[in-house]
Amino acid sequence: MYQKNEIKKPRSGKHPASSLPEDYIPQAFEAGWQQFWEEKGLHQAETYSQRPKYYCLDFFPYPSGDGLHVGHCRNYIPTDVLSRWRRMQGWNVLHPMGWDSFGEPAEQHAVSHGVHPRVTTDRNTANYRRQMTLIGASYDWSREIDSSKPEYYRWTQWFFLQLYKRGLAYRDTNWQWWCPVCQTTLSSHEAAGGVCWRGHTGLTRREIPAWYFKITAYADELISGLDTVDWPEKIKAMQRNWIGRSEGVEITFPILKESQGGSKSATEQDYMVNSGIKVFTTRPDTLYGVTFFVLSPEHPLVSSLTTNEYRNQVDDYRAKAAAMSEIDRMSEEREKTGVFTGAYVVNPLSGERVPVWIADYVLATYGTGAVMGVPAHDQRDFEFAQKYGLTVKVVIVPPGSSQPGEIDEAFTGEGIMANSGQFDDLPSTEGIERVTSYLEEKDLGKRTVQY
Ligand SMILES: [Zn+2]
Incomplete structure (x- = not known):
């Protein structure tokens, strides 16, 4: 933690308390503070600390070529406010960010543009990081992860092997939504309304072999676990409906x-x-x-x-x-x-x-x-x-x-x-x-x- 007397004026812009300009020009003001935060490491969580701990996890975005949109901000700003508030109260806050950067969109983009997904993914994540810094999000960038990097996905593979050894990952043939344009299967959510989530029509149902996780092995635990969480009753009822086992x-x-x-x-x-x-x-x-x-x-x-x-x-x-x-x-x-x-x-x-x-x-x-x-x-x-x-x-x-x-x-x-x-x-x-x-x-x- 920093001491109050350590805080100096940022290199550009003016200190808010001294003289407020009539117009608020973010470019003139915010960059200096952001650099200041970065230099002080204000948003880094301590690995060992006596202070109370707080873990504030956002979902990791898929870094598309379009960059951040306002929907991202709708999710990330409230958690950022929460993280800052806890830090100000003296808590040791872990607020990390990373990239869910594997999958169909990267693959499709590579196929249609002839560019290796490593290149486009790195370009996209750099842009996301830049934009998140621009909006002033207080992530601990020293802990950034990227699911398409070998250092990360070796653990994804390790997890899969543990599930496989226990019979919790298995192969089966089932009816699936199939998109003729993407040439892939879709989950029911991705095929909602009979239209592929990328906008393609002409979806069909096909019997296709695929890997499955045996989530149903945990159905009873998941249902009883709902009694311990502080969620609206309406959401809990819906979860029970979704998990519920019926013969x-x-x-x-x-x-x-x-x-x-x-x-x-x-x-x-x-x-x-x-x-x-x-x-x-x-x-x-x-x-x-x-x-x-x-x-x-x-x-x-x-x-x-x-x-x-x-x-x-x-x-x-x-x-x-x-x-x-x-x-x-x-x-x-x-x-x-x-x-x-x-x-x-x-x-x-x-x-x-x-x-x-x-x-x-x-x-x-x-x-x-x-x-x-x-x-x-x-x-x-x-x-x-x-x-x-x-x-x-x-x-x-x-x-x-x-x-x-x-x-x-x-x-x-x-x-x-x-x-x-x-x-x-x-x-x-x-x-x-x-x-x-x-x-x-x-x-x-x-x-x-x-x-
Ligand atoms: Zn499609």
Whole structure:
């Protein structure tokens, strides 16, 4: 730590206390102070210290050719204020900066410009460092790291080997988003809205072998850990949703050919061969009660499913949903909204025609991005059905009671199956097993664990 009497006037500009100029000219004033901070090493953390410790970690940016933008400042300035405040209180503050400089963008840039990524990465990081100094960020530059340098990535490789040895990194084949332009797979976040995060369209789903981290091995720990952090309840609930492990069945609902729509019953229709929409459910015992189907507005099939008659309202709705955050979309307090696409799927058990809607409370990034609507046995589906005048069909009757006509809320408990064809009169817990086995036998679904 420095002593007060050590502070001298910076080489350029004027000391703020002596005489303030009428105009604030940052170039004339700030450079001197920045040089002064640098010379004094004011922002360096001490490796060993008796003072209280404070670690303030920003996310390390990917150094693109465009340089810093205002969004970086939005993240970095509050943490800088916090770090400075702690230093002023006498804490030993570690506030480091580094570069997340490996990956697709560097590779793409190298391919399209014919320049080695080492050259462009070094050029970009130098510019970022210059800009961060310009805004006066108080990083400990003596601890700068660069993830594309061998001194750093040898540890990335070491970590990977430890994970591999413990079976926590493994190879598997799975359905992935594929961008035909980038020639790479994309995460669901990178493919949100069916558009590559670099703006390319024409994304497809492909079955591709890839490396995976077994994050699910920590699902229980991650969930219980949420009890120990001071986060808003809304965020915690969403995290639990994302991590949560559920056993269920993935069911394929065949899509009805648009050209054969109309009032005919489903059994009279041709199904599109091998074409259906996958949905995950933990309640296959309620399958006969499915009276509508909901896709996330970003679901890849929405465009092709939507009929001309409904295209305008679907496009409008998708544009509005795209502008909202996932947190807002999943908020329990918000009234659920949705629009009909004009398309139908077929209930694989009952053969009934089921209208396909889109609704923003269904997220493309969670599960299959599709939900089967069972209004009699799911409260959210019930409210949705009430609002849009959709059929409510009771298929589970509470034990010891008779089959109700009208209901005023969903019954979500266990009971006896009804209106369910060959499964009538089975206890619903047994029904889950029986319906799942039946679906697997008929190749209409498969047992799945979802996290
Ligand atoms: Zn792309």
